[in-house]
Amino acid sequence: MILRMTLKIKYLLLLCVFVLSTPLTLMAQDKQFTLHDLIPGGKTYSRFVPENRSQLQWVGDDMYIYVEKDIVIGAQPKHYPEIRVSLTGLNQALQAAGLDTVARMPNFSVPYKGQWILAFTQKQHRIHYDMEQGKVVADYPLDKKWSNYEFCPANSYLAFTEGNNIKILSPDNQQGIVTRETKEGIVCGQAVHQREFGISKGLFWSPEGSALAFYRMDESMVTDYPIVNIDARCAKAEPVKYPMAGMKSHEVTVGVYHLSTGNTVWLKTGTPKEKYLTNIAWSPDEKSIYIAELNREQNEMHLVRYSALTGEKEADLFTETNEHYVEPQQPVLFLPGDPQKFIWQSQRDGYNHLYLYDTTGKLLKQLTKGEWVVSRVIGFDAKGENLFLTSTQPHVLSSFSYGTPMNVNGWKLNLKKGTTQLLTRSAGLESVHNLSVSPSGKYAIDSYDAPEIPRKIDIVQTKDGKVIENLLTAKDPYEGYAMPEIEAGVIKAADGVTDLHYRLVKPVGLDESKKYPTIVYVYGGPHSQLVTGGWLNGVRGWDIYMAQRGYVVFTVDNRGTSNRGFAFESVIHRNLGVNEMADQMKGVEFLQSLPYVDADRIGVHGWSYGGFMTTNLMLTHPDVFKVGVAGGPVIDWSNYEIMYGERYMDRPQDNPEGYKNANLKLKASNLKGHLLQIHGDIDPVVVWQHSLGFLRACVNADTYPDYFVYPRHQHNVIGKDRPHLYEKITRYFDDYLK
Numbered sequence: 001m002i003l004r005m006t007l008k009i010k011y012l013l014l015l016c017v018f019v020l021s022t023p024l025t026l027m028a029q030d031k032q033f034t035l036h037d038l039i040p041g042g043k044t045y046s047r048f049v050p051e052n053r054s055q056l057q058w059v060g061d062d063m064y065i066y067v068e069k070d071i072v073i074g075a076q077p078k079h080y081p082e083i084r085v086s087l088t089g090l091n092q093a094l095q096a097a098g099l100d101t102v103a104r105m106p107n108f109s110v111p112y113k114g115q116w117i118l119a120f121t122q123k124q125h126r127i128h129y130d131m132e133q134g135k136v137v138a139d140y141p142l143d144k145k146w147s148n149y150e151f152c153p154a155n156s157y158l159a160f161t162e163g164n165n166i167k168i169l170s171p172d173n174q175q176g177i178v179t180r181e182t183k184e185g186i187v188c189g190q191a192v193h194q195r196e197f198g199i200s201k202g203l204f205w206s207p208e209g210s211a212l213a214f215y216r217m218d219e220s221m222v223t224d225y226p227i228v229n230i231d232a233r234c235a236k237a238e239p240v241k242y243p244m245a246g247m248k249s250h251e252v253t254v255g256v257y258h259l260s261t262g263n264t265v266w267l268k269t270g271t272p273k274e275k276y277l278t279n280i281a282w283s284p285d286e287k288s289i290y291i292a293e294l295n296r297e298q299n300e301m302h303l304v305r306y307s308a309l310t311g312e313k314e315a316d317l318f319t320e321t322n323e324h325y326v327e328p329q330q331p332v333l334f335l336p337g338d339p340q341k342f343i344w345q346s347q348r349d350g351y352n353h354l355y356l357y358d359t360t361g362k363l364l365k366q367l368t369k370g371e372w373v374v375s376r377v378i379g380f381d382a383k384g385e386n387l388f389l390t391s392t393q394p395h396v397l398s399s400f401s402y403g404t405p406m407n408v409n410g411w412k413l414n415l416k417k418g419t420t421q422l423l424t425r426s427a428g429l430e431s432v433h434n435l436s437v438s439p440s441g442k443y444a445i446d447s448y449d450a451p452e453i454p455r456k457i458d459i460v461q462t463k464d465g466k467v468i469e470n471l472l473t474a475k476d477p478y479e480g481y482a483m484p485e486i487e488a489g490v491i492k493a494a495d496g497v498t499d500l501h502y503r504l505v506k507p508v509g510l511d512e513s514k515k516y517p518t519i520v521y522v523y524g525g526p527h528s529q530l531v532t533g534g535w536l537n538g539v540r541g542w543d544i545y546m547a548q549r550g551y552v553v554f555t556v557d558n559r560g561t562s563n564r565g566f567a568f569e570s571v572i573h574r575n576l577g578v579n580e581m582a583d584q585m586k587g588v589e590f591l592q593s594l595p596y597v598d599a600d601r602i603g604v605h606g607w608s609y610g611g612f613m614t615t616n617l618m619l620t621h622p623d624v625f626k627v628g629v630a631g632g633p634v635i636d637w638s639n640y641e642i643m644y645g646e647r648y649m650d651r652p653q654d655n656p657e658g659y660k661n662a663n664l665k666l667k668a669s670n671l672k673g674h675l676l677q678i679h680g681d682i683d684p685v686v687v688w689q690h691s692l693g694f695l696r697a698c699v700n701a702d703t704y705p706d707y708f709v710y711p712r713h714q715h716n717v718i719g720k721d722r723p724h725l726y727e728k729i730t731r732y733f734d735d736y737l738k
Contacts, residue, residue, distance in 0.1 A: 214256075269306075379437055516601075
């Protein structure tokens with residue numbers, strides 16, 4: 001009797017717990033996001049980013065390390081992870097070296113291949129910490145006036161810029177002067193050509209550290225563009241050099257500073273001076289420098305070799321031409337152990353592929369081929385027999401016979417046989433993988449995500465792609481919150497043939513018998529891909545937030561975007577906005593076919609090229625789009641910089657019709673709906689003149705856009721002000737579209 005009563009009481013207690021907890025569970029599943037949860041810069045944003053292994057990288061002899069709270073954890077594959085550095089131990093080493101302690105683990109780099117040394121910057125010091133010895137082994141005192149640091153592992157020298165000149169710091173902290181330019185407009189050691197053509201820096205150490213190559217840019221002939229600093233007591237002008245399409249460009253040369261003599265040799269790159277010197281690379285023997293030289297028209301590229309000792313041109317190795325444009329993005333890559341051969345990346349056959357050359361310029365063979373693109377070259381194994389890369393190459397599990405940008409995998413390429421081996425695998429057909437290969441080439445860190453996988457990190461063997469260790473399987477950071485259904489699919493482009501990938505974010509709690517307002521989020525320009533095979537198909541936090549508020553959010557990657565081959569991207573050449581808009585309107589047709597989309601309440605939003613597209617769609621199809629928000633919009637391509645602008649539009653004097661058709665000031669009278677333009681007042685990319693010029697055109701045309709400026713922001717509104725930006729955008733759509 002007592003047993004039965006006990007069981008009955010337990011049953012009643014469990015029933016009560018179930019009844020009481022069920023509403024709480026249901027409520028937990030309906031938690032609502034705030035913009036601070038979903039927008040970078042938000043106060044709670046970090047809680048909703050998929051978990052990662054912080055600072056995960058290879059160090060020493062095939063050891064991986066990562067930071068977890070106040071410790072550095074490390075292990076060799078197949079071994080149990082151990083604490084390698086503690087915050088307490090690091091601070092003790094810093095104190096012993098007479099340096100300030102740190103409050104948390106700093107951001108490390110690994111400067112020396114095969115060694116156990118970590119480098120970090122702390123309070124104007126570059127510090128090298130030896131993990132094995134547990135002590136500081138190098139300290140470089142820095143100055144606030146210095147920037148653009150470039151460290152050379154071979155000689156442990158640190159190159160940097162001070163103002164517009166270059167200096168070097170030796171391991172014993174002796175300063176050396178590389179350049180002594182005093183003329184205004186001369187800039188040394190910094191990135192040139194508006195950071196186009198893959199250019200990200202201006203200092204290049206030779207392999208053994210005997211010399212430093214560097215860019216010297218003469219901007220004195222380029223028009224000053226006014227930027228105003230309103231933070232001063234009286235606002236003051238801080239002009240920048242901004243070469244606009246069709247106008248005078250800067251002139252660039254390359255110097256080679258030799259440490260042994262202290263002398264600089266200038267490469268004799270000759271005339272015309274208005275050309276682009278891109279993708280600088282040293283030969284393994286340090287005797288030569290390779291440069292991809294592009295004419296101003298950007299339709300002819302020469303790979304040229306110069307003597308680093310005399311500056312003389314040694315050889316014009318080969319030429320690439322294209323009626324649209326040639327766009328070199330990567331320098332030559334020499335084979336380890338074989339300094340007479342190098343790999344070159346090119347889109348010459350319509351897709352980005354790898355080609356093997358010898359140093360005479362003879363093409364030995366094409367290494368990769370097919371209707372897919374090599375997205376990244378990672379490096380070689382220890383013997384130089386295999387090359388590791390990521391690409392959109394189809395594989396046996398794929399449903400496509402051609403490459404799709406939705407699926408990026410890691411591969412091993414045997415250079416002798418020309419065969420590729422898949423190294424990465426995931427549960428579905430779509431995923432985006434990123435590889436980091438160990439110093440020996442035996443192992444790789446495979447970090448990937450997929451539509452239903454926030455993040456997964458595995459250690460794989462490169463000999464067979466076998467997963468030998470899982471370092472992380474991230475949980476869904478949105479678990480417990482009301483999430484929209486996200487659909488990915490394919491529609492036909494305006495040409496009726498080409499497949500376009502789209503992403504459709506449906507309102508939370510969709511009722512197909514109702515009609516919902518819809519926002520088209522667009523970028524649409526080159527070097528972009530918004531719809532991916534990654535986590536939630538690349539959805540943005542704001543898309544989720546708007547779906548929570550009852551909106552449909554739609555994105556399609558039109559022709560002109562990336563990772564689909566040269567013909568797909570270059571279809572926009574000389575006529576920006578035409579084919580892109582035609583494809584976006586095919587997306588609108590698809591939306592209008594959906595029973596729950598309100599065809600009378602369609603809006604559009606985009607930034608930069610997307611701002612150009614947003615404004616253009618509002619003006620070209622005023623009866624379709626009711627509301628638009630255009631951020632940092634290009635309005636008149638003749639006001640854009642020459643490197644990007646002339647690549648896709650040629651010069652205004654050579655393509656007057658194309659520039660006229662893309663000049664949105666000439667369409668200002670077409671505005672019917674509500675258009676909000678947003679701009680940063682110190683934008684050095686799409687200068688403020690674009691949106692201000694459009695406002696004046698609208699005043700003259702008696703049309704009435706809205707306008708908002710973010711003071712002291714450049715091309716993107718970042719940091720703590722970004723949630724404010726998206727609150728402003730959200731309110732605008734709520735006011736006029738909802």
